[in-house]
Amino acid sequence: MSSSRPGKSVSRIKTGSFERRLSLTRAGLFAGTRMASHMATNWFSSRETREQRHRAMLSSQARFLVDELGRLKGSVVKIGQVMALYGEHFLPEEVTEALHTLEDQTTSLEWPAIERVLKAELGQSRLSELDVDPEPIGAASLGQVHRAVRRSDGLELVLKVQYPGVADAVDSDLNAVAHLLKVARLVSFGP
Structure with a gap:
């Protein structure tokens, strides 16, 4: 259980599969658009400047995505917490730092x-x-x-x-993952 972020709260939790997927998709698209814009504006910068700006952008992007995970609650927060734990082996430091906030600064309802x-x-x-x-x-x-x-x-x-509806949200997330695995043909769901 973590202390809540001062001033950060949501009025309700998105529980439906569609609205949760849409929320994550929107966050991903927004982050991707910001990253593309960032890359375009840094085209003519020095290598050192590009690296500094890239790290700052990674940190900003990671905080943005982590905030969205925190608002969604449920299993996506758990996934973020696991990624924080093991992310140091495969994610940039800025991303794992942001993910660690899911352990002690989760958005309250x-x-x-x-x-x-x-x-x-x-x-x-x-x-x-x-x-x-x-x-x-x-x-x-x-x-x-x-x-x-x-x-x-x-x-x-x-x-x-x-949280009200969090059990439905977890079910929705598990169904989404099952669907993804089925589409990717990574898991067999019967004969």
């Missing part, structure tokens, strides 16, 4: 969405027995954590709340 989950899970009467801090103390790929105090006796509690 806004309070109204979390409050709806708590009301659905606990019921309004049980929730009214608690003073829940709407600011999360931690946010991760599948949920976030909030401090709470039980009003009757002042007992301090921690509530770990699963």
Whole structure:
């Protein structure tokens, strides 16, 4: 569980396969367009200048893509975390640095969405027995954590709340990967 980024939150999690794929595709296209523009503007720069600008662009691009992964939540964040762990062997340093932020600076979900989950899970009467801090103390790929105090006796509690729709998002991601593997003919799905 990681501390959430100050000022970084989303109002809802994209759970549908189409909107998650579209979000990643859009992010990839945007990043590719920025990289092409960067390469074109550096055509006549010195080698040293090109290398410095390339590293800065890699860092910027990686942060942009990692921010998108953080907004999507679920298994794409887990994949990013694994890439951070093993990426030092095959990714540029700037990319692995950005991916490591998924371990301790994940985007949180806004309070109204979390409050709806708590009301659905606990019921309004049980929730009214608690003073829940709407600011999360931690946010991760599948949920976030909030401090709470039980009003009757002042007992301090921690509530770990699963993001609404994250199970659907994980299912959607797994279906997308299965489809990709099937299309790439890397896995056999029956006779």
